[in-house]
Amino acid sequence: xxxxxxxxxxxxxxxxxxxxxxxxxxxxxxxxxxxxxxxxxxxxxxxxxxxxxxxxxxxxxxxxxxxxxxxxxxxxxxxxxxxxxxxxxxxxxxxxxxxxxxxxxxxxxxxxxxxxxxxxxxxxxxxxxxxxxxxxxxxxxxxxxxxxxxxxxxxxxxxxxxxxxxxxxxxxxxxxxxxxxxxxxxxxxxxxxxxxxxxxxxxxxxxxxxxxxxxxxxxxxxxxxx
Amino acid sequence: xxxxxxxxxxxxxxxxxxxxxxxxxxxxxxxxxxxxxxxxxxxxxxxxxxxxxxxxxxxxxxxxxxxxxxxxxxxxxxxxxxxxxxxxxxxxxxxxxxxxxxxxxxxxxxxxxxxxxxxxxxxxxxxxxxxxxxxxxxxxxxxxxxxxxxxxxxxxxxxxxxxxxxxxxxxxxxxxxxxxxxxxxxxxxxxxxxxxxxxxxxxxxxxxxxxx
Ligand SMILES: Nc1ncnc2c1ncn2[C@@H]1O[C@H](COP(=O)(O)OP(=O)(O)O)[C@@H](O)[C@H]1O
Ligand SMILES: [Mg+2]
Numbered sequence: 346x347x348x349x350x351x352x353x354x355x356x357x358x359x360x361x362x363x364x365x366x367x368x369x370x371x372x373x374x375x376x377x378x379x380x381x382x383x384x385x386x387x388x389x390x391x392x393x394x395x396x397x398x399x400x401x402x403x404x405x406x407x408x409x410x411x412x413x414x415x416x417x418x419x420x421x422x423x424x425x426x427x428x429x430x431x432x433x434x435x436x437x438x439x440x441x442x443x444x445x446x447x448x449x450x451x452x453x454x455x456x457x458x459x460x461x462x463x464x465x466x467x468x469x470x471x472x473x474x475x476x477x478x479x480x481x482x483x484x485x486x487x488x489x490x491x492x493x494x495x496x497x498x499x500x501x502x503x504x505x506x507x508x509x510x511x512x513x514x515x516x517x518x519x520x521x522x523x524x525x526x527x528x529x530x531x532x533x534x535x536x537x538x539x540x541x542x543x544x545x546x547x548x549x550x551x552x553x554x555x556x557x558x559x560x561x562x563x564x565x566x567x568x569x570x571x
Numbered sequence: 572x573x574x575x576x577x578x579x580x581x582x583x584x585x586x587x588x589x590x591x592x593x594x595x596x597x598x599x600x601x602x603x604x605x606x607x608x609x610x611x612x613x614x615x616x617x618x619x620x621x622x623x624x625x626x627x628x629x630x631x632x633x634x635x636x637x638x639x640x641x642x643x644x645x646x647x648x649x650x651x652x653x654x655x656x657x658x659x660x661x662x663x664x665x666x667x668x669x670x671x672x673x674x675x676x677x678x679x680x681x682x683x684x685x686x687x688x689x690x691x692x693x694x695x696x697x698x699x700x701x702x703x704x705x706x707x708x709x710x711x712x713x714x715x716x717x718x719x720x721x722x723x724x725x726x727x728x729x730x731x732x733x734x735x736x737x738x739x740x741x742x743x744x745x746x747x748x749x750x751x752x753x754x755x756x757x758x759x760x761x762x763x764x765x766x767x768x769x770x771x772x773x774x775x776x777x778x779x780x781x782x783x
Binding site for chain 1: 622656657658661662663674
């Protein structure tokens with residue numbers, strides 16, 4: 346009864362969101378269109394030039410960052426818009442809702458990032474990964490960090506009146522440290538550095554995830570209730 | 572089950588405007604409370620505060636089960652709530668909604684009981700239709716199944732008869748009477764007929780607790 350949150354309930358909230366997403370395509374279509382259009386624009390812009398390692402690593406994360414913004418924000422806004430926030434209040438404790446939503450964002454962002462990375466590898470020939478271990482770990486840790494941060498930001502903006510514009514404004518300072526470290530680490534993967542030398546970066550990413558999740562858990566009660 | 576709801580000095584201010592203050596009352600087993608008042612007097616605001624979905628500006632609501640205080644976070648297990656502004660998930664069927672709610676509540680999904688509830692509110696034939704295809708009265712009926720799913724000791728009803736036909740209203744009155752036998756019920760309404768089963772009343776027009 347005094348558990349932090351209920352795993353079964355959080356999983357069911359995740360399943361509800363997933364089934365709902367399959368039926369309404371609320372976030373998925375927006376995400377896929379966003380990834381495709383940005384990548385197409387980048388392709389035109391790059392044309393015949395070969396971007397440097399720094400730039401191609403940066404661009405990858407810009408695509409991931411902005412598509413995450415356009416998709417993740419929906420998780421709470423969709424409940425707010427449909428008026429089902431109160432329904433959730435009446436059937437689960439706040440922390441359960443938070444972890445259910447976090448799980449949903451995590452899975453959604455993973456799927457989207459796999460799609461983005463595969464597309465990126467095909468379309469940008471100069472993007473050649475030399476250390477796959479670093480790259481995969483960076484994508485993994487970057488994804489969980491990004492989902493944790495987007496979940497709490499989404500919860501905050503769902504309550505505000507200026508939903509659309511507030512999201513990038515609020516998320517930029519929160520996500521900047523994470524973005525800097527994942528870009529650096531992606532660069533290491535392109536340069537072919539040994540994984541042992543990238544461990545420090547991974548520790549920062551893990552710490553980021555833990556801190557953001559802990560702060561979100563504490564903050565969510567206040568954010569969730571009117 | 573022995574329950575007690577204790578409301579002390581509740582005050583609510585919205586954007587600098589005071590809706591009500593100094594609301595005090597106690598609700599114990601086998602009683603029914605009516606919350607009355609004109610439109611905008613704060614009936615819905617008060618029931619939301621009782622249900623724990625809205626925070627009061629001042630004051631507190633305590634809930635005791637068999638003498639043990641239940642903290643705010645866990646009260647959802649003991650409360651049932653019906654209101655016109657409550658929404659079910661449109662993209663799921665009535666059955667799917669109720670099954671999801673049972674799972675999220677982490678209670679056993681008792682199909683027989685769900686069927687029974689759906690028959691009771693006369694939606695059984697339409698249990699596999701999407702809620703988006705429901706009329707507003709049907710949605711209101713579904714909310715009663717939602718509210719009774721976990722057999723709550725306290726049932727809170729805001730405008731219990733909204734959108735319902737005569738048959739629906741009589742089912743609601745039965746539910747109110749049964750709930751009064753097994754636990755407590757709070758009814759927020761404008762309609763004098765809805766409060767015929769209540770033994771306590773808060774009239775928000777007067778901001779005070781009248782003994783009836
Ligand atoms: N979210 C809100 N923000 C600001 N004012 C609100 C909000 N909800 C209700 N109010 C105000 O509180 C008062 C009481 O509303 P409500 O509780 O819905 O009344 P009732 O249910 O008795 O008709 C109204 O004047 C309404 O404008
Ligand atoms: Mg009202």
